[in-house]
Amino acid sequence: xxxxxxxxxxxxxxxxxxxxxxxxxxxxxxxxxxxxxxxxxxxxxxxxxxxxxxxxxxxxxxxxxxxxxxxxxxxxxxxxxxxxxxxxxxxxxxxxxxxxxxxxxxxxxxxxxxxxxxxxxxxxxxxxxxxxxxxxxxxxxxxxxxxxxxxxxxxxxxxxxxxxxxxxxxxxxxxxxxxxxxxxxxxxxxxxxxxxxxxxxxxxxxxxxxxxxxxx
Numbered sequence: 058x059x060x061x062x063x064x065x066x067x068x069x070x071x072x073x074x075x076x077x078x079x080x081x082x083x084x085x086x087x088x089x090x091x092x093x094x095x096x097x098x099x100x101x102x103x104x105x106x107x108x109x110x111x112x113x114x115x116x117x118x119x120x121x122x123x124x125x126x127x128x129x130x131x132x133x134x135x136x137x138x139x140x141x142x143x144x145x146x147x148x149x150x151x152x153x154x155x156x157x158x159x160x161x162x163x164x165x166x167x168x169x170x171x172x173x174x175x176x177x178x179x180x181x182x183x184x185x186x187x188x189x190x191x192x193x194x195x196x197x198x199x200x201x202x203x204x205x206x207x208x209x210x211x212x213x214x215x216x217x218x219x220x221x222x223x224x225x226x227x228x229x230x231x232x233x234x235x236x237x238x239x240x241x242x243x244x245x246x247x248x249x250x251x252x253x254x255x256x257x258x259x260x261x262x263x264x265x266x267x268x269x270x271x272x273x
Contacts, residue, residue, distance in 0.1 A: 060140045060157070060198045067132040068140060068200045070157060074126045080157035081133060082119040090127015097122045118152040122160075131157045136202035136273065139265060143229065146262070147194040150201055150227035153273055159197025167192050201227055205268030217259035223270035230262015 061069045070078060072092050085094060097120040123129060132138065133156055141148060149167065158164075166189045193199055201207075203226045212218050212232055219237065228234065237257040258264050 068138050070129045077124045077160035079120045082121045084131045084133045086130040086132050088129040092125035092127045095122045139207040141199045146229050148229045152191040154201045156200040156202050158199040162193045162195045162197045165192045203267035204271045207265050207267050209263050212262050217257050219255040224266050226265040226267050228264040232258050232260040232262040
C-alpha cells in the first residue's frame with residue numbers, strides 16, 4: 058500500500074480492499090472511508106511462532122491491523138516520519154521505530170551477532186538496542202519514526218559509512234554492520250571527543266540517519 062508524506066510528522070496511507078497493513082497501536086490520527094482497526098495479537102506477520110520469537114527478542118511492539126477501503130493519517134508523539142520503499146531487499150530497524158508498514162512485507166528478527174559478530178553484540182549494548190533487531194523484507198512501504206529530520210546516506214562498495222550509534226535509524230541492502238572504536242589515551246583520561254564509538258556500515262545499500270542523538 059502506498060504512503061504519502063503529508064508533512065514531516067504525518068503520512069497518509071491508502072487502504073485497499075483485500076489488502077491489509079500494520080501500524081503501531083494508537084498511531085491513527087484520522088481516516089476517511091470504511092476502515093477497521095483491530096489489535097493484532099500476533100504482533101505482525103509470520104504467525105504465532107514468529108510472534109513468540111519477537112517477544113523473546115524484545116522486538117514485539119504492539120501493532121494493529123488496518124483493513125478496508127479508504128485513507129488513514131498516521132503519526133505518533135510528534136516524531137519525524139520517514140517513508141522507505143523496499144524493492145525486494147531487507148530493512149533493519151528497531152521495532153519501536155515502526156509507525157506503519159505494508160502487510161505484504163515479511164517480518165522477522167535478526168541476532169545482531171549475525172552482522173558484525175561480537176562487535177555487533179557490543180553495539181546492541183552500547184546503543185541500548187539489545188541483541189536483536191527487527192527485519193522487514195519484500196516489496197512495499199515502511200514508515201519509520203525518528204527525532205528531527207532524516208537523511209538517506211548511500212553505502213557503496215569500498216566506501217563504508219560511519220554513523221553515531223545514537224543517530225542511527227535503520228538501514229537496508231546488502232550491508233555489513235559493526236561497531237568500530239576510536240578509543241585513545243585522551244578518551245581514557247576523559248579528554249576525548251565524545252565520539253569513541255561509531256557504527257561502520259559497508260557493502261551496498263543505504264543507512265538512515267536522524268538529526269539527533271536522542272532515542273525514541
